[in-house]
Amino acid sequence: MVWILEIGILAVVAVALRRVLRLGKNSLPKQAAPRFRRPANNPLCSTLVSEIDAHTSILGVALNDAIDELASGRAEIARCMLGVFSSERKRLIELVVDLQNLSLKYLPTVQYPVEARTLNPESFRSEPVCEFLKRHTDLEQFVFRSKLRFQLQLRLLRRVTALLNESFEEVMSDPGTDAAAFDGALAKLDLYFHDLDLLSKETLLGFSAELASLPNDMVEDITAEISALTSRNTVLSPAASAVQQ
Template sequence: MGWLLGGVILLGVGLGLRRLLSQAAPSPRARGMVPLSPDREAIYRPVALEAETQAAILGIALNDAFDERDAQHAEMAWRLVQLSAGEWDRLGELVTGLLEVLSKRLATARTVVPARTPGSDLFKSRVVIDHVRLHELLDQLVFSSRRRFQLQIRLLRGAVTTLSAEFRRTYRYGEQTRDCSTEVWTRLDLYFHDLDLVAKQALLALRALMACVPAEAVEVLAGDLRALLQRRTQVSSVSVDE
């Protein structure tokens, strides 16, 4: 019953956050993002809202776990981490699905797609820093903007896979040991920071591609994005029913 209540609370938080984020979203120009026409912005916004909301829910769930850890409630802290693992998977699946759409529709871009590969200095976890540094070396050997964009997608997809594996490994270790050491919990914090950053980078990549595809390809891309969000809605409904 406790787990069901926790899930219902997070669902309620998510609905509230979606409403707040949709009302308070700053203009793209204010955030230094690639400008889009109103019709393309309307396609982009639901995806961004879903990613931002899911990242916020995950952050809240992990913050609650940290609060219990600070209160020396080790068992409850790790139960909350386990609850947050479901939110982690949902965010990871959304970002991975988005990157798959970008990879599939890159060929429709007629103009040069600007590649904004994130630098290793932006990340905090050692596993992702090493991953990004390898791609930084490869990036210097690639001169085609389209191939650089492909490399960026591969980088972000690999980062999601790596972070998810490390997060699961850490929380399973914590479940078994109830370890409340600073080292273990710092790792969780850094992994969340980096996943959130990867999600933001994926959204920037989406805007970049949307600005470059011709008008006749926009609706096809929009259909892919709607299907991605619809699959998430169906999965969430099944999870709540269970």
């Protein structure tokens, strides 16, 4: 019986030495895989950035012209520029919401963790958006899975965009008849425009992060959908779009 005990002790010592000396394992340290994939410089993202930048530039010019014309006493021209602003705003919001829906559609197919960005209420200026985000962004601290957290961010972006669109519609439906009321409406629209620009950028950043995590066989499908999406809302010339692609 003594020899059985001695064999057992030797076996334990051998296992301990093996673990200490790391015998049988690769001596070269493994390089840790990055937790999140960095967004690639993808032509799809470049096309979307150019398209959304074009929309926001038109919106900014139209709104500033409306403000300047009203300040110069030309209220009718200011209202005409406000009509241009309203039309372009609808096109941009449609593009942004379509992109958010597209991101949600392809999210189940991602191969790698996708890093979600927190929407900071202090970065926004309009009261409806700030109050909404203050009530809902705390939910993120209870979500630990990266894909679920990213999905929450996308849905939050979509809800905030819808809320902002309602705020736009409310002001546009009755911008006021006298100069003071009209000036107040333009001041509100200026805050809403800032937030729309920020939401557009956050949507683009989220899409870019997701695109870097998609499998290669999904890229062709999403490319076709992006082409259809941008063609419906494009303000760029065909030549400019071709250069971006």
